[in-house]
Amino acid sequence: xxxxxxxxxxxxxxxxxxxxxxxxxxxxxxxxxxxxxxxxxxxxxxxxxxxxxxxxxxxxxxxxxxxxxxxxxxxxxxxxxxxxxxxxxxxxxxxxxxxxxxxxxxxxxxxxxxxxxxxxxxxxxxxxxxxxxxxxxxxxxxxxxxxxxxxxxxxxxxxxxxxxxxxxxxxxxxxxxxxxxxxxxxxxxxxxxxxxxxxxxxxxxxxxxxxxxxxxxxxxxxxxxxxxxxxxxxxxxxxxxxxxxxxxxxxxxxxxxxxxxxxxxxxxxxxxxxxxxxxxxxxxxxxxxxxxxxxxxxxxxxxxxxxxxxxxxxxxxxxxxxxxxxxxxxxxxxxxxxxxxxxxxxxxxxxxxxxxxxxxxxxxxxxxxxxxxxxxxxxxxxxxxxxxxxxxxxxxxxxxxxxxxxxxxxxxxxxxxxxxxxxxxxxxxxxxxxxxxxxxxxxxxxxxxxxxxxxxxxxxxxxxxxxxxxxxxxxxxxxxxxxxxxxxxxxxx
Numbered sequence: 123x124x125x126x127x128x129x130x131x132x133x134x135x136x137x138x139x140x141x142x143x144x145x146x147x148x149x150x151x152x153x154x155x156x157x158x159x160x161x162x163x164x165x166x167x168x169x170x171x172x173x174x175x176x177x178x179x180x181x182x183x184x185x186x187x188x189x190x191x192x193x194x195x196x197x198x199x200x201x202x203x204x205x206x207x208x209x210x211x212x213x214x215x216x217x218x219x220x221x222x223x224x225x226x227x228x229x230x231x232x233x234x235x236x237x238x239x240x241x242x243x244x245x246x247x248x249x250x251x252x253x254x255x256x257x258x259x260x261x262x263x264x265x266x267x268x269x270x271x272x273x274x275x276x277x278x279x280x281x282x283x284x285x286x287x288x289x290x291x292x293x294x295x296x297x298x299x300x301x302x303x304x305x306x307x308x309x310x311x312x313x314x315x316x317x318x319x320x321x322x323x324x325x326x327x328x329x330x331x332x333x334x335x336x337x338x339x340x341x342x343x344x345x346x347x348x349x350x351x352x353x354x355x356x357x358x359x360x361x362x363x364x365x366x367x368x369x370x371x372x373x374x375x376x377x378x379x380x381x382x383x384x385x386x387x388x389x390x391x392x393x394x395x396x397x398x399x400x401x402x403x404x405x406x407x408x409x410x411x412x413x414x415x416x417x418x419x420x421x422x423x424x425x426x427x428x429x430x431x432x433x434x435x436x437x438x439x440x441x442x443x444x445x446x447x448x449x450x451x452x453x454x455x456x457x458x459x460x461x462x463x464x465x466x467x468x469x470x471x472x473x474x475x476x477x478x479x480x481x482x483x484x485x486x487x488x489x490x491x492x493x494x495x496x497x498x499x500x501x502x503x504x505x506x507x508x509x510x511x512x513x514x515x516x517x518x519x520x521x522x523x524x525x526x527x528x529x530x531x532x533x534x535x536x537x538x539x540x541x542x543x544x545x546x547x548x549x550x551x552x553x554x555x556x557x558x559x560x561x562x563x564x565x566x567x568x569x570x571x572x573x574x575x576x577x578x579x580x581x582x583x584x585x586x587x588x589x590x591x592x593x594x595x596x597x598x599x600x601x602x603x604x605x606x607x608x609x610x611x612x613x614x615x
Contacts, residue, residue: 125268125269125271126266126267126268126269127159127266127267127268127269128265128266128267129159129160129163129262129263129264129265129266129267130263130264132156132159132160133263136151136152136153136156137151138151138152138156138160140259140262140263141244141437141582141583141585143236143244143246143437143438143439143483143583144232144234144244144245144246144247144254145160145244145245145247146235146238146242146243146244146245146585147242147243147244148241148242149187149189149240149241149242149243150241152189152193152243152244153273153276153277153278154192154193154195154196154199154273154277154278154279155196155269155273155277155278156277157193157196157197157200157245158196158197158199158200158203158269158272158273158279159200159267159269160200160245160262161196161197161200161201161204161231161245162200162203162204162265162267162269163262163263163265163267164229164231164247164254164262165180165200165201165204165206165229166204166265166267167258167261167262167265168229168249168250170261171249173227173229173249173250173251174204174206174228174229174250175205176204176205176206177205177206177207178206178207178228178229179206179207179208179209179226179228180201180206180207180208180209180228180229180230180231181209181210181211181219181222181223181226181228181229181230181231181289181291182194182197182198182201182208182209182210182211182219182230182231182232182233183210183211183212183213183214183216183218183219183230183231183232183233183291184212184213184232184233184234184321185213185216185232185233185234185235185236185321185379185380186213186319186320186321186346186379187234187235187240187243187346187379188240188346189240189243190213190233190234190243193233193243193245194210194233195279195282195283196279197231197233197245198210198283198286199272199279199283202283203270208286209222209228209286209289210286210287210288210289211288211289211290211291211292212288212289212291213321214291214292214295214321214322214325215292215295215321215322215325215377215380215381215382215485215486216232216234216246216380216381216382216482216483217295217381217382217480217482217483217484217485217486218291218292218294218295218322218325218381219231219232219248219291220232220248220253220480220482221291221294221295221298221480221482222289222291222294222295223248223250224248224250224251224252224480224481225294227250227251228250229247229248229249229250230247230248231245231246231247231248232245232246232248232380233245234246234321234379234380235379236378236379236380236382236383237348237349237350237351237352237378237379237383237461238348238350238585239348240346240348242585246380247262248482252442252481252482253438253439253442253481253482254439255439255442255443256439256440256443259439292325295325296325296328296329296332298477298478298480299329299333299486299487299490300329300332300333301475302472302475302476302477303333303490303494304333304473304475305332305333305334306333306334307333307334307490307493307494307497308330308333308334308335308490308493308494308497309333309334309335309497310334310497311334311335311336311372311373311493311497312335312336312338312369312370312371312372313330313335313336313337313338313371313372313373313374313375313493314337314338314340314365314366314369314371314373314374314375314387315327315330315337315338315339315340315374315375315376316340316341316358316361316362316365316374316375316376316385317339317340317341317342317343317376318341318342318343318347318349318376319343319344319345319346319347319379320349320376320377320378320379320380320381321379321380321381322377322380322381322485322486323339323342323377323381325381325486326375326376326377326381326486326489327339329486329490330375330490330493333490333494335493338369338371340361340365340374341361346379347379348379349376349377349378349379349385350378350461350519351377351378351383351384351385351396351461351462352396352460352461352517352519352589353517353518353519354385354393358385358393359393362374362387362391362392362393363390363391363392364391365391366387366388366389366390366391367391371387371389371391372389372493372496372502372503373386373387373388373389373493373496373503374386374387374391375387375489377485377486378461378485381485381486382463382482382483382484382485383396383459383461383462383463383483383485384396384399384462384463384464384485384486384488384489385462386399386462386488386489386492386493386503387503388502388503388504388507389502389503389504390504392504394492394503394507395419395460395462395514395515396458396459396460396461396462396463396488397414397417397418397419397422397458397459397460397462397515398419398421398507398510398515399458399462399464399488399489399492400412400414400418400422400458400459400462400464400488401419401421401422401425401427401510402488402491402492402495402506402507402510403456403458403464403487403488403491403492404427404428404456404458405425405427405495406491406492406494406495407456407466407470407472407477407491408454408470408472409428409454409455409456409468409470410428410429410430410453410454410455411428411429411430411431411432411448411451411453411454411455412428412430412431412432412445412448412455412456412457412458413431413432413433413434413441413442413444413445413447413448413455413456413457414431414432414433414434414441414457414458414459414460415433415434415435415436415437415440415441415459415460415565416433416434416435416436416562416564416565416568416578417436417460417517417565417568417578417580417591418433418458418459418460419460419513419514419515419593420513420576420593421510421511421512421513424511424513425510425511429453430448430451430453432444432445432447432448433564434564434565435564435565436459436460436565436566436580436583437459437583438457438459438463438465438482438483441457441458441459441465442457442465442467442481442482444457445457445465445467445481446467446481448467449467449468453468454468454470455467455468456468458488459483460515460517460591462485462488463483463484463485464483464484464485464487464488465480465481465482465483465484466479466480466481466484466487467479467481492506512595512596513593513594513595514593514594514595514596514597514599514600515591515592515593515600516591516592516593516597516600516601516603516604517589517590517591517592517604518589518590518604518608519582519587519588519589519590520587520588520590520608520611520612521585521586521587522586522587523586523587523588524586525581525582525586527588528579528581528582528587528588529581531579531588531611531614532566532567532579532580532581534546535547535550535567535579536561536563536567540561543561544557544558544559544561547561547567547569547577550610551569551571551577551606551607551610554603554606555571555573555575555577555603555606555607556571556572556573556575557571557572558570558571558572559571559572565580566578566579566580566581566589567579567580568591574594574595575592575593575594575599575603576591576592576593576594577590577591577592577603577607578590578591578592578593579607579611588611590604590607590608590611591604592604592607
């Protein structure tokens with residue numbers, strides 16, 4: 123017996139919905155039935171556009187959250203129900219399973235909640251030729267799925283799916299970077315690899331070692347740690363400083379939970395902002411045009427290094443759409459996000475070696491490209507960063523801040539004609555930021571002040587959080603501005 127279920131209804135009832143990168147929700151809401159429904163809807167859409175048919179393989183992988191194996195099982199059961207073959211890649215980075223699927227022309231999915239706490243999880247879907255974009259999400263949301271009678275009253279599978287032989291997505295992913303950069307790219311560098319609970323922790327260690335670095339594994343954890351590359355925890359800031367002083371590292375590398383967002387610290391243990399890392403990576407690769415969200419550091423334009431820059435809403439689907447437009451215009455293009463995830467839209471050739479495009483967010487490439495460039499130029503990582511215009515960003519989040527409240531705040535401040543908006547934000551922040559002169563509402567509310575300071579308020583797309591970004595002409599100014607802006611927002615009714 124089957125029952126037709128509308129995905130839009132599942133979203134509304136469960137609270138598991140598409141955010142800026144895939145479908146996410148509380149683990150308690152992501153029952154087997156919900157995950158099964160999402161996966162079937164994804165494959166129905168892939169079939170409608172000619173990228174899936176019965177008998178075709180679908181690659182799956184997951185991060186190291188406690189809930190990921192169970193959700194992977196529900197997704198695997200859905201693939202079998204749709205007539206597909208499960209190509210189980212195990213626990214590997216999101217870009218590794220995506221690259222595996224792209225190379226074979228098959229759909230793929232990654233069970234991950236990225237950087238958010240492990241009481242939540244998610245599913246990130248990939249087409250056979252790239253990430254699922256916003257039009258695809260709309261098509262998935264519109265699907266109706268005929269559910270088989272496989273679930274108990276709590277929405278869990280009555281019978282666990284049969285295990286499938288593992289595929290190997292990690293080896294070609296590692297080889298991608300070892301083959302391109304070469305065995306001496308990082309020779310002479312001493313690097314720390316902060317492993318925590320990142321799914322790609324061993325891959326990062328293997329890659330930098332193969333490129334000639336002396337690598338030291340640090341702080342491996344069997345408990346999931348929600349490392350956020352845009353809001354680095356104070357404990358991680360202090361750890362990096364301690365490790366740099368103790369070991370004399372040239373740099374420290376890490377990633378978020380599913381290893382698609384990088385964290386790179388310089389020789390002093392100072393973590394680089396992801397949007398600065400993106401500029402340096404694009405420069406090192408000889409990229410001519412970039413797409414990046416409105417929240418990224420304005421040193422990008424001030425550097426004058428690129429022929430075209432397109433600013434987008436926050437989220438890799440928006441960045442990829444803009445990047446694809448640049449490629450269609452004949453540009454060598456990439457995209458990156460403020461979290462550091464780097465999206466290589468065009469193949470890159472250096473010293474006779476070509477790195478194929480990988481149109482999904484990746485953590486490894488920006489770290490390797492910047493380290494290799496620093497070594498070639500004889501500069502420390504901090505000195506390489508200092509070659510860019512002096513613009514510095516800071517960011518944090520108000521957690522457990524209801525989505526409706528943050529949306530209402532941004533809507534209230536941004537409502538009305540320009541003079542009214544500037545007056546409202548001036549009343550809030552003017553005592554420490556000065557007069558407001560410009561604003562945009564591409565994603566949230568981003569305000570520029572006469573001093574050049576920037577405050578950006580944005581409701582999170584995948585968690586009950588309000589993101590606050592600031593930018594100033596020194597790190598201290600950006601940090602102070604962030605502290606002051608957060609205090610103002612917290613005090614609001």
